[in-house]
Amino acid sequence: MxxxxxxxxxxxxxxxxxxxxxxxxxxxxxxxxxxxxxxxxxxxxxxxxxxxxxxxxxxxxxxxxxYDNFLATSLRNAEANQASLDAYNGQISQIDNLLADPTAGLSPALQDFFSGVQDATASPASAAARQSLLSNAQSLASRFQAMSARLTEISSGVNTTIVSNVNEINSYATQIASINNTIAGLTTDQAAPNDLLDKRDQMLTELNKLVKVTVTPGDNNMLNVQFGTGQPLVVGNKPFQLATSTSPTDVSRVTIGYQSTNGTAFSELPDSVFTGGQLGGLMEFRDGAMDKAQNALGQVAASLATAFNAQHVLGQDQNGDLGTNFFNPIQAYVGTNSHNSPASTASVTATVTDASALTASDYSVDFDGTNFNVTRKSDGKVTQINPFPQTTPQVIDGVAYSISGTPATKDNFLVRPTYNAASSLSVAITDTTKIALAAPISTAAPTANAGNGKITAGTVDANYLTPGNQITSTSTLTFDKASGTLSGFPAGQDVTVTVNGAPTVYPAGTPVPYTDGANISFGGVNFAISGTPADQDTFTIGPNTSGVGDSRNGALLAGLQTKNVMNNGTATFQTSYAQMVNFVGTKAREAQISSTAADASVKQATDAQQSVSxxxxxxxxxxxxxxxxxxxxxxxxxxxxxxxxxxxxxxxx
Incomplete structure (x- = not known):
């Protein structure tokens, strides 16, 4: 019984x-x-x-x-990808809305500015037209500054979120290490604490949404957690703490690394190790679309300022003086690594000088103990500063580098030529009479000439600014029919004659053969004579002494709107901006589509996992x-x- x-x-x-x-x-x-x-x-x-x-x-x-480890891992991977795309999508949509706004975007301000240039060119003597041009220029600068400020605000928000994510990651790492220890103490050969295992798995799920992790079994039913390329986060019952710090070469950027136990040392990790999860999405956004948008906007601003200044200084203002910079010059951002040798006194300055050669890339300037090397980060191209020490600034990709002081090995500088360009764009001129719409030279063919030879109005190029090249008196060119040559060019000036694109240089004082329609230049002055001049016909070239109503330089300034100034002469300001808007819009659309696909993947993975667990x-x-x-x-x-x-x-x- x-x-x-x-x-x-x-x-x-x-x-x-x-x-x-x-x-x-x-x-x-x-x-x-x-x-x-x-x-x-x-x-x-x-x-x-x-x-x-x-x-x-x-x-x-x-x-x-x-519990099925394969299904659980698949779900965690899908959720990490979903969190990454959601974070990326949430950030890039802000930039997309900013750049594509038809009223608050850059395109209307650019159009208004060049409309002001055209109106001033049509009425060069009008003070009202000149004032309108200055007002439109200031509005354009304000628009650049406002857009840059908004991008900086978004970037600051990303930094704040990165710091918050790192704090959460550290919290989960500490909790997982602690629960690992508890599980190890309660696990026997026959049984394991199921509720604690579930709790630990849920922590891993939440951690994985912040940064994609790899989980491997450890001793006594504990788990080890790594991220990136094997960087440890939890090993048994020991957590590894991450920390954030300001980049030594860019105060606007937060970096992540390991913090020493006593909190005195910081070991920076590359952004590339943070993949998946919210942190991975933020890093991908910041290092990709964010930087590209900020640099591309700055490239337009820097190119506009540089190209407009380059043409403006070749003109003549209402006071009869050569033009000055219309916009203030663009200085590149230069960040210095704070870990450089205390003995180093090296200093780097960089100024944008060539709108056509300017890129939207950042550059690293490093001293290897013998030479300074400038590395273009977009493709890794290296250019050596030669000679060093310098005698004159060296221009690389449209940026003039000046390096001074005594360097130490491993000195490192970050140069961002266009990063701050939009925020720093400002109008240098406040006096309307200083707007250089006229050309500094004047040409004429006297009516007493017997032939039908004609001379163009003439232009000047950058060589005209070289001391000694400015025309201060009138030169009279005389045609000698017997020899078919022109004489009377300014003493000491070589003359270049270009026929069908082929230039021929004639030394100073040498008679110049006449060719109908050929381009003639000397000392930065360019003109052409065409027709059939008679013997002893003359043509004059001199300073522009009555240029109040002249707008030849204004026409060249207005022509910059449709001229392929940027990207090695392949894009206008408008098309370059449109390319940037298109890039961001495409990335935003890709993120939306990928996010939708990620949602479906998470649902499928969840259904598979839930079918078992x-x-x-x-x-x-x-x-x-x-x-x-x-x-x-x-x-x-x-x-x-x-x-x-x-x-x-x-x-x-």
Whole structure:
């Protein structure tokens, strides 16, 4: 009887554990990270009774949680990708909205500015037209500054989020290391603390949404957590703490690295190791679309200022003086690595000088102990500063580098030629009479000439600014029919004659052969004579002494709007800006599409994982009835055993 009673009791206890496990599943059906559990039941062995073996009951061998590591890892990877794309999409959409705004964007301000140049060119003597040009220029500069400020604001928000994410990552790393230690202490050969395992997995899920991690098994049921290319975050019960710091070469940028235990040393990690999760999306956005948008906007600003200044200084203002810079020169941002040798006194300055050669790339300037090397970060091209020490600034990609002081090995500088250009663009001229719309030279063919030779109005180029080349008196060119040459050019000036694109240089004082329509230049002055001049016909070239109504330089300034000034003469200001808007718009659209696809991947991965680990309430309801019936049946067994025992006692009495 005692055997039958024991058997019933074991079944009762087993059913009770099954009911508890099923009830726990039902109540935790909506608990994040919960994996369904099942009571694993087995017999307690049999006993030989002479005629055969008789069972002795049942027992609960384990309460197992249904967990598939492959499915869980797949879900974590999908969620990391989703979090990365959501973070990227949320940031790039802000830039897309900023640049594509038809009223607040750059295109209307550029159009208004060049419309002002055209109006002033049409009425060069009008003070009102000149003032309107200055107002439009100041509005354009303000638009550049406002857009740059908004991009800087977005960048600052990214920095704040990066710092917040790093703090959260550290918190999860500490918690995972702690729970690792607890799980190791509670794990036996027969059982593991399922609730703590679920809690740890949920922590890993949340951590993985911040930065994609790799999880590997450790000793005694602990887990090791790495990110990137194997950088440790948790090893057993030891967490590794990340920290943020300001970049030594760019105060506007937050960097991430390991912090030493005592907090005195910071070891910076490359951005490329942070992939997946919110942090990976932010890094990809910052190092890609954010930097490109800021640099590309600055490239337009710097190119506009440089090209407009280059033409403006070749003109003549209403006071008869050569033009000055219309916009203030663009100085490149230069960041110095604070870890340079204290003995180093090296200093780098960089000024944008050539709008056509200017790129939107950043540059690294490094001293190897012998030479300074300038590395273009967009493609790794290296240009050596030669000679060093310098005698004159060296121009690389439209930027003049000036290096002074005594360098030390491993000195490092970050040069961002266009990064701050939009924010620093400003108008240098405040006096309308200083706007140089006229040309500084004047040409003429006297009416007394017997032939029909004509001379163009003439232009000047950058060589005209060289000291000694400016025309201060009138030169008279005389045509000699017998020799077919022109003479009378300024003394000491070589003359270049270009016919069908082929230049020929004639030394100073040498008669110059006349070719109908050929371009003639000397000392930065360019003109052409065409037609058939008669013997001793003359042509004059002199300073422009009555240029109030002249707008030849104004026409050249207005022509910059449609001239391929940027990207080595392949793009206008408008098309370059449009390319930037198109790039950001394309990236934003790609992010939206990828985000939608990522949502679908997460759903599929979740469904697959939940099919194994999720709680099915219908199934649990059925189990509840099954265990209830088993409990009742076991109770009936015990009742029968009790009745049989009572019968035996009554027989004995």
């Amino acid at each position: 005692s055997s039958l009673l024991s058997i019933g009791k074991s079944g009762l206890l087993a059913a009770q554990v099954g009911l508890s496990t099923t009830g726990n599943n039902i109540t935790n059906a909506n608990t994040p990270g919960y994996n369904r559990q099942v009571a694993i039941q087995g017999d307690t062995g049999t006993q030989y009774q002479g005629f055969g073996y008789v069972g002795s009951g049942t027992e609960i061998q384990a309460v197992r949680r249904y 999720g709680v099915n309430l219908d199934e649990e309801a059925a189990n509840l009835l099954r265990y209830q019936q088993a409990y009742q049946a076991s109770g009936k067994v015990m009742q029968v055993a009790s009745q049989l025992f009572d019968t035996l006692l009554s027989i004995g009495s």
